[in-house]
Amino acid sequence: MSHLIATLALKYEDDVVAARQRARQVTRLLEFDERDQTRIGTAVSEVARQVLQSAKGGDVQFLLEGETSPQVLQVCIAERAAAPGKRATNRSKTPEPNHARELDRTDAVVAAHRLMDQCRVEWQEGRRSVRLTRILPRRAPVFSPAQLKTLSEQLHDQPPQSPWDEVKQQNQELLRALEELRLRQEELVRVNQELEDTNRGVVALYAELDEKAEHLRRADDMKSRFLSNTSHEFRTPLNSILGISRLLLDRTDGDLTEEQDKQVHYIRKSAEELLETVNDLLDLAKIEAGKIDIIPSEFEVATLFSALRGMLKPLLVSNAVSLVFSDASGLPTLYTDERKVSQILRNFISNALKFTERGTVEVSAASTPDGQAVEFTVTDTGIGITEEDQAIIFEEFTQVDHPLQRRVKGTGLGLPLCRHLAMLLGGSVRVSSRVAQGSIFTATIPIRYAGTEEAGGSVEELPVDSERVPLLIVEDEPETRLLYAKYLRGTPFQPVAAGSIRQAREMLRRQRPAAIVLDVVLPNENSWAWLAELKADERTSGIPIIVATNVEDERKGLALGADAYCMKPLDRTGLLKQLKEVTGHRMPGTPEERPLVLVIDDQEAARYVLRRLLKSGGYGIIEAANGADGLRVAAERQPDLIMLDLAMPGMSGYEVLQRLKGDPRTDWIPVAIVTSQAMSEDQQRLVRDAQVVITKDQLSLGRLMPVMSALGIAKKV
Numbered sequence: 001m002s003h004l005i006a007t008l009a010l011k012y013e014d015d016v017v018a019a020r021q022r023a024r025q026v027t028r029l030l031e032f033d034e035r036d037q038t039r040i041g042t043a044v045s046e047v048a049r050q051v052l053q054s055a056k057g058g059d060v061q062f063l064l065e066g067e068t069s070p071q072v073l074q075v076c077i078a079e080r081a082a083a084p085g086k087r088a089t090n091r092s093k094t095p096e097p098n099h100a101r102e103l104d105r106t107d108a109v110v111a112a113h114r115l116m117d118q119c120r121v122e123w124q125e126g127r128r129s130v131r132l133t134r135i136l137p138r139r140a141p142v143f144s145p146a147q148l149k150t151l152s153e154q155l156h157d158q159p160p161q162s163p164w165d166e167v168k169q170q171n172q173e174l175l176r177a178l179e180e181l182r183l184r185q186e187e188l189v190r191v192n193q194e195l196e197d198t199n200r201g202v203v204a205l206y207a208e209l210d211e212k213a214e215h216l217r218r219a220d221d222m223k224s225r226f227l228s229n230t231s232h233e234f235r236t237p238l239n240s241i242l243g244i245s246r247l248l249l250d251r252t253d254g255d256l257t258e259e260q261d262k263q264v265h266y267i268r269k270s271a272e273e274l275l276e277t278v279n280d281l282l283d284l285a286k287i288e289a290g291k292i293d294i295i296p297s298e299f300e301v302a303t304l305f306s307a308l309r310g311m312l313k314p315l316l317v318s319n320a321v322s323l324v325f326s327d328a329s330g331l332p333t334l335y336t337d338e339r340k341v342s343q344i345l346r347n348f349i350s351n352a353l354k355f356t357e358r359g360t361v362e363v364s365a366a367s368t369p370d371g372q373a374v375e376f377t378v379t380d381t382g383i384g385i386t387e388e389d390q391a392i393i394f395e396e397f398t399q400v401d402h403p404l405q406r407r408v409k410g411t412g413l414g415l416p417l418c419r420h421l422a423m424l425l426g427g428s429v430r431v432s433s434r435v436a437q438g439s440i441f442t443a444t445i446p447i448r449y450a451g452t453e454e455a456g457g458s459v460e461e462l463p464v465d466s467e468r469v470p471l472l473i474v475e476d477e478p479e480t481r482l483l484y485a486k487y488l489r490g491t492p493f494q495p496v497a498a499g500s501i502r503q504a505r506e507m508l509r510r511q512r513p514a515a516i517v518l519d520v521v522l523p524n525e526n527s528w529a530w531l532a533e534l535k536a537d538e539r540t541s542g543i544p545i546i547v548a549t550n551v552e553d554e555r556k557g558l559a560l561g562a563d564a565y566c567m568k569p570l571d572r573t574g575l576l577k578q579l580k581e582v583t584g585h586r587m588p589g590t591p592e593e594r595p596l597v598l599v600i601d602d603q604e605a606a607r608y609v610l611r612r613l614l615k616s617g618g619y620g621i622i623e624a625a626n627g628a629d630g631l632r633v634a635a636e637r638q639p640d641l642i643m644l645d646l647a648m649p650g651m652s653g654y655e656v657l658q659r660l661k662g663d664p665r666t667d668w669i670p671v672a673i674v675t676s677q678a679m680s681e682d683q684q685r686l687v688r689d690a691q692v693v694i695t696k697d698q699l700s701l702g703r704l705m706p707v708m709s710a711l712g713i714a715k716k717v
């Protein structure tokens with residue numbers, strides 16, 4: 001129900017002022033605050049002015065809508081009705097939304113939209129009107145019809161103000177508005193200040209957070225460094241123990257009694273176990289420092305299982321437990337790091353055997369449903385692990401308290417290592433177990449290791465060696481490529497292999513080799529044409545090409561521009577001779593009758609082990625206890641091989657290596673780095689000039705001989 005509170009006719013300019021006054025009076029009575037009185041007054045007078053202008057007259061109605069709180073004030077400002085004739089025409093046309101819309105777009109109505117809760121332009125009975133709506137303030141009472149009647153009577157009695165009063169009134173309103181604006185401005189400045197302070201605080205907090213993160217990173221770094229340093233410290237003496245006990249067991253210095261043999265075996269076994277723990281520690285440190293290399297290769301699960309069976313047999317000490325490998329045939333071939341998968345399974349199986357007193361330990365493998373991975377499971381019938389402990393056993397140094405635990409050895413490093421290794425391969429590990437029933441450890445390993453490009457897919461990226469010149473070998477057989485790479489050890493050439501002409505082209509775009517060794521019967525390729533092309537292109541015509549082939553057509557090869565033509569198989573001397581001829585590079589000297597090895601190592605015990613080994617292998621040996629001596633002796637005696645320790649006081653092995661390779665008297669001598677631990681990538685980079693790296697725990701004649709022959713230093717007994 002709407003109640004009319006007041007009306008007003010718009011005929012003259014003065015009426016606009018009156019409308020404003022009326023609006024203010026009405027709103028004051030309805031208990032709007034001063035600010036709203038001004039707002040509504042302004043909206044009403046602006047629209048009234050517009051209506052008066054466009055229709056030359058009209059009227060204003062003030063109405064109150066609603067009987068419950070909050071009631072709503074409506075001000076309806078309508079244009080005056082058009083003359084009867086015009087109205088008829090208007091009505092004959094369809095309603096005039098456009099006409100209404102025009103009004104809606106006037107400045108006055110746009111302003112009213114902002115000042116009121118609602119502002120609608122309507123079209124009624126051939127005339128336009130603007131309906132302004134404003135909800136009464138919350139504190140206003142609900143006005144009954146009787147009250148409204150009184151109210152409108154009061155209004156009626158209020159005399160209209162003179163324009164003079166209105167100006168005064170408006171000035172006051174303006175002043176109030178300005179004052180309000182000033183207060184707002186002050187408030188804004190204050191809030192801004194506060195915001196600035198907060199921002200500064202946030203920035204400071206971030207800086208602190210960064211600092212904390214940096215601390216954490218450093219602590220992590222230090223932990224890794226500490227682990228790797230300590231494990232290194234442990235390894236050196238352990239390796240001496242292993243080396244010397246091996247000499248004793250090999251009876252190098254005469255026979256042992258049965259008892260002595262047993263004792264030395266114990267010594268060796270303890271040293272081996274300790275070394276394994278140290279290796280685990282180092283592996284973890286390396287993984288955390290991101291310094292572990294994944295070496296993927298193709299292998300079958302069945303082969304892996306049979307190797308594991310052999311390795312783990314010695315752990316089966318009781319007849320009450322059997323170790324069963326399930327059938328692994330029919331599984332896809334894996335392309336990933338076999339050693340790491342083996343390491344994970346070995347850990348799982350040796351744990352299962354440790355914590356199972358009777359029953360079976362079963363090792364099995366199955367493809368995942370999507371066929372992308374293989375799930376290896378090791379199931380035991382052992383003591384089991386509570387759910388609570390299952391959550392923590394993959395943390396470092398965690399062991400579950402159990403009577404059996406006290407009897408078995410362990411460090412709590414195996415499972416964390418498994419988890420890290422599986423993650424490195426793109427997989428995961430998990431456990432499920434019931435106490436007193438057994439456990440199932442699962443490692444999910446992707447079939448294809450995604451971290452590196454498939455071997456042979458592109459040009460082999462050998463470490464770029466600034467001291468050696470690249471030699472492009474275009475050869476599709478990997479074995480032959482490997483053979484050439486071996487031949488080239490100790491020479492000024494760094495082999496870069498390409499398995500196809502496409503790869504060779506790619507490589508040529510990147511670097512200019514000293515020469516090209518080209519197999520002309522690469523499958524599906526016209527290598528003859530490529531040979532001709534290379535020799536015709538002035539950018540490549542200067543690169544010597546040695547054709548190495550099974551095809552007897554030397555004349556053709558030479559006619560197409562080949563610089564040398566050799567029949568396969570090519571031996572080392574043959575290849576080096578050709579290379580020397582076509583490139584003019586100096587080649588290393590040929591080995592003496594009795595190959596001479598220089599051992600540079602500060603540790604007496606280490607030199608002793610090598611001396612014994614090499615002597616029994618028929619090598620001549622000279623020793624140097626420090627880097628400076630080693631360099632001098634190397635230049636004087638020109639040995640066939642230098643075995644170099646890295647960690648030496650004074651001049652380090654790295655420096656010795658650098659100087660050896662920087663001196664024309666010694667730069668051709670192959671160097672074998674003999675270290676007590678597997679090296680980080682950084683370290684490997686530092687010793688990339690060395691031909692081979694041997695770890696001390698692997699030192700035995702059996703290990704050394706293939707290395708020697710690969711280096712072309714055949715044993716002469």
Ligand code: ADP
Nearest residue numbers: 351352355393399400410411412413414415439
């Ligand atoms: P370690 O075996 O060297 O102590 P691990 O990290 O390999 O360290 O294992 C951590 C702990 O998890 C073990 O000490 C043992 O308490 C628990 N555990 C591992 N495998 C099994 C298993 N198959 N059955 C019961 N407990 C196990």
